[in-house]
Amino acid sequence: MTAAVCVAVAACCLGYVAAAVRLRARGDAWPLARPLAFCAGGALTVTGLTAPWNGLPLAPLRELPPFTGHMAAHLALGMAAPLLFVVARPVTLALRTLPLGPRRALLALVRSRPAALLLWPPFAALAHTVSLWVLYRTPTAAHLHHRSEAQLLVSLHLLLSGILFTLAVLAVEPMRHRAGTGLRAAALLAASATHGVLAKSLYATGPPGTSYAPADLRTGSQLMYYGGDIVGIALAVLLAHQWYASGGRALRRRARRHGAAGARATGSRVTGSRTAPGRITPSQAPALRPARD
Template sequence: MPLHGHTAGSSLLEWLLPALVLPAAAGAYLLLAHRARRRNPALGWSPWRTTGFLTGSALLGAALLPPVAPFAHEDFRGHMAQHMLIGMYAPLAFVLAAPVTLLLRTLPAARGRQLTAVLHSPPARVIAHPAVALALSTASLAVLYFTPLYNAIMSNPAAHWLLHAHFLLSGCLFAHAIAGPDPAPYRPGVRARLVYLGVAIAAHAVISQMMYGGFWVDIHAPVSQVQAGAEIMYYGGDVAELLLAAALVATWRPEPRRSATRDSASARETATATRVGEQGAA
């Protein structure tokens, strides 16, 4: 049985929206990348980042368009495959595309300063923290699948779209907090981010195993579909999190050694004091 009723007209509208919005977003990114290369030919813009944004758009389109979208409306396995694409794979590709850096390179100076001020604001610091991103992207899954919330959302198309938006935005937040190349002035160190990533991996494993075993699950779907969806979540989540770990390693840059900085400052102070002393003696 379908998870929720959809008329042909409403389904067509749901598919038409991403079919129009995603190509427009990809075109806007390509235009900004071209502008960045034209403004600073020496610095340019990485084709890998452009490929990342186009890949994210393609993954999101695959999740929101046929054949995955109608399958997700009728089968829990389709829902879970859709969840993996929207909440884990597409966000990683979008984040690696460094859209904020691209905006900072192409916006007028005044607009760039405004965006930088927003990034440094207290609300942005809280939202971008890995703990908050982890709660939004991973802990919320327990609320979704172990309460009546999932069944209520599936019976309401508008709520279903809000769920898609939550998956995408929370996934982008977590990927950015862990391995994003965009500016993150208050991001924790690599060791702390690895801990948060490990917690996410463990949480996904526990939730999917409980779902497979039928513990506290409140999903109106055949048991075989729920178990298959749990397997998709378990193995698909592992692959996505391994990719995120690889992205963390690839984007990691060693921080300047504080001891060396302190030693250099101390040496400068000593030299200044020596010169002052010599001048006084003379």
């Protein structure tokens, strides 16, 4: 079962690379970082899925104690892989390379009402957070012990809810409705705070019904706390950069309008704005400075 999922993940990576190659061959721009990110996400997913709960199959990590190993897999599946998948923009790539029929179906799917609800930042944050609390603060984790099929389902759920949350926060693919930066930042903040609280509480008390060694719990919970921080900061930087870049575009539009109006008044020819993204030339700056009250 796990093998089938891993093959599917590998097939997705191959499909992505093939589509990116086709796109670039026909002359469209598609940064190389995106296929690299997607394949890294695929590799992390396979690693996280094939990891037995008591450690990763990679030789240097084999000695990880059970809870820490579980947490490493959880971080890879629920946070790192989703971030890598989402920044690779697979839906946008598919929409650009699929034949017309499937493309219409995919567009209808991502623009549908259920998709809009799932990608509403507060909902996605809640789904992601509640899953973690149910997993670690109810006897779920104890019941999952030695049931590989159920464990696989939980892993896939973590991966999917992570992708949903990351996509809701970054909103990089074409969607029905893109939530404002404030709402997305608030959802990210709330989810990160809850993640931190859960991680710290696991330091003292493990999931009910399990008996991990105290040292194992301490390492695992700190891995969850600081690992969550790293991915959270990465998301915050990407979100803030989106805000900064869109502000720069608005400023340039205003500068162009202003320049056009000024040129009409003086009768001189308008030249296109050739400033670097996000930068305003000194001659434009005084006009953009807000009036002091």
